[in-house]
Amino acid sequence: MPASRSKSRTDAERNRARVLEVARELFAELGDQVQMAEVAKAADVGIGTVYRHFPTRQALVEAAAQHRFAEILDFARERCLAAPDPGVGLDLLLTGIGEVLAKDRGLSGAIESAMGSAEPSGDSRTALEGLAGTLLDRGRAAGSVRDDATVTDVYMIVCGLAAVIRTGSGDWRRFVRLALDALRPGRPSSPTG
Amino acid sequence: MPASRSKSRTDAERNRARVLEVARELFAELGDQVQMAEVAKAADVGIGTVYRHFPTRQALVEAAAQHRFAEILDFARERCLAAPDPGVGLDLLLTGIGEVLAKDRGLSGAIESAMGSAEPSGDSRTALEGLAGTLLDRGRAAGSVRDDATVTDVYMIVCGLAAVIRTGSGDWRRFVRLALDALRPGRPSSPTG
Amino acid sequence: MPASRSKSRTDAERNRARVLEVARELFAELGDQVQMAEVAKAADVGIGTVYRHFPTRQALVEAAAQHRFAEILDFARERCLAAPDPGVGLDLLLTGIGEVLAKDRGLSGAIESAMGSAEPSGDSRTALEGLAGTLLDRGRAAGSVRDDATVTDVYMIVCGLAAVIRTGSGDWRRFVRLALDALRPGRPSSPTG
Amino acid sequence: MPASRSKSRTDAERNRARVLEVARELFAELGDQVQMAEVAKAADVGIGTVYRHFPTRQALVEAAAQHRFAEILDFARERCLAAPDPGVGLDLLLTGIGEVLAKDRGLSGAIESAMGSAEPSGDSRTALEGLAGTLLDRGRAAGSVRDDATVTDVYMIVCGLAAVIRTGSGDWRRFVRLALDALRPGRPSSPTG
DNA sequence: GATGAATGAGCATTCATTCAT
DNA sequence: CATGAATGAATGCTCATTCAT
Known part of the structure; x- marks a missing residue:
C-alpha cells in the first residue's frame, strides 16, 4: 500500500511542522521554559509524537x-x-x-x-x-x-x-x-x- | 561577656563567608545550576545553614x-x-x-x-x-x-x-x-x- | 482500534483506583499525615503517577x-x-x-x-x-x-x-x-x- | 550569691510566663501551626529559652x-x-x-x-x-x-x-x-x- | 507512526530540636 | 540560665523522557 505509506509520511511531516510552529509561538510568548507537554497539547498531538520528531527538548528549542x-x-x-x-x-x-x-x-x-x-x-x-x-x-x-x-x-x-x-x-x-x-x-x- | 557573644557571631560570619566562597567556586566551575545541597556539602555545613544566610537559591546566586x-x-x-x-x-x-x-x-x-x-x-x-x-x-x-x-x-x-x-x-x-x-x-x- | 485505546485508559483507571484504595488504607492506619511517596510505594507505582491522578496531596486526602x-x-x-x-x-x-x-x-x-x-x-x-x-x-x-x-x-x-x-x-x-x-x-x- | 540565684529564678519565671502569654496570643491569632522560632521572637527570648521551659512543641501547645x-x-x-x-x-x-x-x-x-x-x-x-x-x-x-x-x-x-x-x-x-x-x-x- | 500513562531522580525549601558558647 | 547558629531529615512537587499498546 504505497498510498497509505505516503499518506503516513505526509501526516508525519505535517505533525512535525505543526509541532515546530506551535513551539515557536510558545517560546516566543512564554520564553524557552515551556514544557514539552505544553507544546504537545498546543500542537494537538501526543507527547510521544513530539519526541519522535525532536529527540530532545534541546533539539526542539x-x-x-x-x-x-x-x-x-x-x-x-x-x-x-x-x-x-x-x-x-x-x-x-x-x-x-x-x-x-x-x-x-x-x-x-x-x-x-x-x-x-x-x-x-x-x-x-x-x-x-x-x-x-x-x-x-x-x-x-x-x-x-x-x-x-x-x-x-x-x-x-x-x-x-x-x-x-x-x-x-x-x-x-x-x-x-x-x-x-x-x-x-x-x-x-x-x-x- | 561580649566575647562569647561575638565569638558565635564571628563563627556565623565565617560560615556565611565560607558558603559564599564555595558557592562562587562551584558556580564558576559548574555554572549556576548548582544545587543548594551541593553547596552545603562543599562548604561542609548543613543545608539549613545555607538557607539561614541566603533565604533562597536565587539570593545565593x-x-x-x-x-x-x-x-x-x-x-x-x-x-x-x-x-x-x-x-x-x-x-x-x-x-x-x-x-x-x-x-x-x-x-x-x-x-x-x-x-x-x-x-x-x-x-x-x-x-x-x-x-x-x-x-x-x-x-x-x-x-x-x-x-x-x-x-x-x-x-x-x-x-x-x-x-x-x-x-x-x-x-x-x-x-x-x-x-x-x-x-x-x-x-x-x-x-x- | 478503540480496544487498545481503552486498554490504556483502563489501566490508568486501575492505577487511579489502586492509589485511592491504598491511600484510604494508609490514611486509616496512620492518619492523614502519610506522605505521598509512601502512598506511591504501597500502590507500587511511581510518585509521578500519584500526582497525575491527584494533583495535590490535599486532593488525594x-x-x-x-x-x-x-x-x-x-x-x-x-x-x-x-x-x-x-x-x-x-x-x-x-x-x-x-x-x-x-x-x-x-x-x-x-x-x-x-x-x-x-x-x-x-x-x-x-x-x-x-x-x-x-x-x-x-x-x-x-x-x-x-x-x-x-x-x-x-x-x-x-x-x-x-x-x-x-x-x-x-x-x-x-x-x-x-x-x-x-x-x-x-x-x-x-x-x- | 543567693541574691543572683534568686534573681535568676525570678527571671526564668518571668521568661516562662512571657513565652506562655505570647504563645497563647499567637496560637489564638494564627492557629497552632505557629513556629517555635516565631514564639521565641515575639517573646523576645532566644529559642533555646522556649525549649528550656517547654521541652517540646507539643508541650508548649x-x-x-x-x-x-x-x-x-x-x-x-x-x-x-x-x-x-x-x-x-x-x-x-x-x-x-x-x-x-x-x-x-x-x-x-x-x-x-x-x-x-x-x-x-x-x-x-x-x-x-x-x-x-x-x-x-x-x-x-x-x-x-x-x-x-x-x-x-x-x-x-x-x-x-x-x-x-x-x-x-x-x-x-x-x-x-x-x-x-x-x-x-x-x-x-x-x-x- | 502515534499515543499518553508511567516513571522517578531531582529540587528548593521548612522547621523542630540540639548544643557549644 | 540564656542564646541562636547549626542541623538535616522530611516533604510536596516538577518534568524530561521512555515504552507498552
Missing part, C-alpha cells in the same frame, strides 16, 4: 530558533540586498534582527547559543554567514566598513545584541548604532590590537 | 555574583584609576571584566541579568556606575571618548561581553576592541541616531 | 475521604431506608458512620473538614444531605424527630462525632445516643432559641 | 491551651456558680466556652485533644471536671438535668463543640442548645442504651 532565525534572515536578505546604498545594509540587518528578538522572549537565548559553537549542519551561524559576508564586502567596497571586519565580528555583535534585548540592559537600538560605529572605518582598532 | 563582581571592580578600580593615560582606563576595565568572566562559567549569566533591571540596593549595576562614570568623564576630557557616551552604554557592552564569553561566539578581546572603537569620538553616530 | 464517606453512606442508605421503623433510621445512620470512623484513624479529620465549608461539587456534605433529609422527614412524620431539626444539625453532629472518636474523649455510642435524644421532640429547645 | 482553658473556666465558674437558677448553669458554661473558642482559632484543636487522653497532672479535663460535676449535680437536683448525665458527657460535648466551631459546620449556638436538650431529663435514652 534549537530547531525552533533555527527556523525563526532563518525567517529573519530571509526577510533581512530581501531588504538588505535591495538597499540601494550598501552602507545601510548592516544597519538593516542588525535592526531587523533586533526587532524580531525584541518581540520574541524565547528567541534571544536560543540565538545567543546559536552564535556559539557551530554545529555540523543547518545552523543559524551558517545561515547568517552568507548574508553578513556579502554585506561586509559591499560595505568595505563602499568604504563604509572597516577592512578588518569579519563575519565573526557580526556573530559576536548579534550575540551581544540578543543579550542586551533579553536582559533589557539598555536601549538596544543604541547598541546597534554603537556596533555600526565600531565596524566603520576610522582610526585603527586600538593599538593593542 | 545573586550574592555570589555580586561579591564576585565587586571583586572585579575593586581590582579594576585600582588599575584603571592608577592608569596614567585616561585613554586606557576603559580598556583596562573591560579587559579586566572579560578576564574574570572568561574564567568563571557561572558568572556571566549573573552579570548579564545584573545589567538588566536595576534593583534597589547593592546591585552590580550600581557598583559599576561610579567607576564607569569616572572613566567616561576622564576619557571625554582627554578626547578619547565620544561626548554622547553614557554609563548605560557601558552596561550594554558589559552585558554583551558576558554573553559573547559565555557562548564563545568569538574572540572576546576583539569584542572589547570593537566596543572601545565604538565609544571613541569620530564621525557622529549613524544618521538615524 | 479529600478524594480518599470522599470515597470512604460515599461508601459509608451507600451502606447506611441500604440499612436506613430499609428499616421498617423510621424512628431508628437516624440511629442507624449515625451509628454506621461512627463505626467506620472508629476504624479509620485518618478519616475523622477529613470528615470534620468536609462538614465545614461546602465545596462546589461532589462533596461529602452533599452526599449526606439527601439521606439525612429523608430520614429527618420520615422521623418527623413518625413523631420521632423534632420539627425544627435540619440537615445542618446533622452536619454538626457528625462533625462532633468525628472529633469525639478521633480524640477518644469518651464513648462515642453514648454521644450518638445523646445526639438522638437531642433531635427527639420534647420540650421546646431552650427558651433562648 | 498544651500548656498554652491549658492556661487558656483555665481562664475560661475561672470566668465560667464565676458566672455559673453565681447563677440563681441552676438550670442555666450548663448553658452558661457551654456558651462561655463556645464564645472563647469562636474567637481563638488555635484553641479549638488543643481543647479537642485535651478532652481526649487524660494526662497525669494539671490537664484541662481535670480543670473542667469540678465545675461540670457541680453543675450537673445542681441540675439533677433541680430536675433540669437527666440522672445519667456524667462529666464525660460534658467532655464529649465540649470536644464536639470545639470541632463544630473550628470547622464552621454550622451555628455553634444551635449545637449548644441541642446539647443542653440532650442532657435534659425526658424519655429515657434510646432503648439500645
Whole structure:
C-alpha cells in the first residue's frame, strides 16, 4: 500500500511542522521554559509524537530558533540586498534582527547559543554567514566598513545584541548604532590590537 | 561577656563567608545550576545553614555574583584609576571584566541579568556606575571618548561581553576592541541616531 | 482500534483506583499525615503517577475521604431506608458512620473538614444531605424527630462525632445516643432559641 | 550569691510566663501551626529559652491551651456558680466556652485533644471536671438535668463543640442548645442504651 | 507512526530540636 | 540560665523522557 505509506509520511511531516510552529509561538510568548507537554497539547498531538520528531527538548528549542532565525534572515536578505546604498545594509540587518528578538522572549537565548559553537549542519551561524559576508564586502567596497571586519565580528555583535534585548540592559537600538560605529572605518582598532 | 557573644557571631560570619566562597567556586566551575545541597556539602555545613544566610537559591546566586563582581571592580578600580593615560582606563576595565568572566562559567549569566533591571540596593549595576562614570568623564576630557557616551552604554557592552564569553561566539578581546572603537569620538553616530 | 485505546485508559483507571484504595488504607492506619511517596510505594507505582491522578496531596486526602464517606453512606442508605421503623433510621445512620470512623484513624479529620465549608461539587456534605433529609422527614412524620431539626444539625453532629472518636474523649455510642435524644421532640429547645 | 540565684529564678519565671502569654496570643491569632522560632521572637527570648521551659512543641501547645482553658473556666465558674437558677448553669458554661473558642482559632484543636487522653497532672479535663460535676449535680437536683448525665458527657460535648466551631459546620449556638436538650431529663435514652 | 500513562531522580525549601558558647 | 547558629531529615512537587499498546 504505497498510498497509505505516503499518506503516513505526509501526516508525519505535517505533525512535525505543526509541532515546530506551535513551539515557536510558545517560546516566543512564554520564553524557552515551556514544557514539552505544553507544546504537545498546543500542537494537538501526543507527547510521544513530539519526541519522535525532536529527540530532545534541546533539539526542539534549537530547531525552533533555527527556523525563526532563518525567517529573519530571509526577510533581512530581501531588504538588505535591495538597499540601494550598501552602507545601510548592516544597519538593516542588525535592526531587523533586533526587532524580531525584541518581540520574541524565547528567541534571544536560543540565538545567543546559536552564535556559539557551530554545529555540523543547518545552523543559524551558517545561515547568517552568507548574508553578513556579502554585506561586509559591499560595505568595505563602499568604504563604509572597516577592512578588518569579519563575519565573526557580526556573530559576536548579534550575540551581544540578543543579550542586551533579553536582559533589557539598555536601549538596544543604541547598541546597534554603537556596533555600526565600531565596524566603520576610522582610526585603527586600538593599538593593542 | 561580649566575647562569647561575638565569638558565635564571628563563627556565623565565617560560615556565611565560607558558603559564599564555595558557592562562587562551584558556580564558576559548574555554572549556576548548582544545587543548594551541593553547596552545603562543599562548604561542609548543613543545608539549613545555607538557607539561614541566603533565604533562597536565587539570593545565593545573586550574592555570589555580586561579591564576585565587586571583586572585579575593586581590582579594576585600582588599575584603571592608577592608569596614567585616561585613554586606557576603559580598556583596562573591560579587559579586566572579560578576564574574570572568561574564567568563571557561572558568572556571566549573573552579570548579564545584573545589567538588566536595576534593583534597589547593592546591585552590580550600581557598583559599576561610579567607576564607569569616572572613566567616561576622564576619557571625554582627554578626547578619547565620544561626548554622547553614557554609563548605560557601558552596561550594554558589559552585558554583551558576558554573553559573547559565555557562548564563545568569538574572540572576546576583539569584542572589547570593537566596543572601545565604538565609544571613541569620530564621525557622529549613524544618521538615524 | 478503540480496544487498545481503552486498554490504556483502563489501566490508568486501575492505577487511579489502586492509589485511592491504598491511600484510604494508609490514611486509616496512620492518619492523614502519610506522605505521598509512601502512598506511591504501597500502590507500587511511581510518585509521578500519584500526582497525575491527584494533583495535590490535599486532593488525594479529600478524594480518599470522599470515597470512604460515599461508601459509608451507600451502606447506611441500604440499612436506613430499609428499616421498617423510621424512628431508628437516624440511629442507624449515625451509628454506621461512627463505626467506620472508629476504624479509620485518618478519616475523622477529613470528615470534620468536609462538614465545614461546602465545596462546589461532589462533596461529602452533599452526599449526606439527601439521606439525612429523608430520614429527618420520615422521623418527623413518625413523631420521632423534632420539627425544627435540619440537615445542618446533622452536619454538626457528625462533625462532633468525628472529633469525639478521633480524640477518644469518651464513648462515642453514648454521644450518638445523646445526639438522638437531642433531635427527639420534647420540650421546646431552650427558651433562648 | 543567693541574691543572683534568686534573681535568676525570678527571671526564668518571668521568661516562662512571657513565652506562655505570647504563645497563647499567637496560637489564638494564627492557629497552632505557629513556629517555635516565631514564639521565641515575639517573646523576645532566644529559642533555646522556649525549649528550656517547654521541652517540646507539643508541650508548649498544651500548656498554652491549658492556661487558656483555665481562664475560661475561672470566668465560667464565676458566672455559673453565681447563677440563681441552676438550670442555666450548663448553658452558661457551654456558651462561655463556645464564645472563647469562636474567637481563638488555635484553641479549638488543643481543647479537642485535651478532652481526649487524660494526662497525669494539671490537664484541662481535670480543670473542667469540678465545675461540670457541680453543675450537673445542681441540675439533677433541680430536675433540669437527666440522672445519667456524667462529666464525660460534658467532655464529649465540649470536644464536639470545639470541632463544630473550628470547622464552621454550622451555628455553634444551635449545637449548644441541642446539647443542653440532650442532657435534659425526658424519655429515657434510646432503648439500645 | 502515534499515543499518553508511567516513571522517578531531582529540587528548593521548612522547621523542630540540639548544643557549644 | 540564656542564646541562636547549626542541623538535616522530611516533604510536596516538577518534568524530561521512555515504552507498552
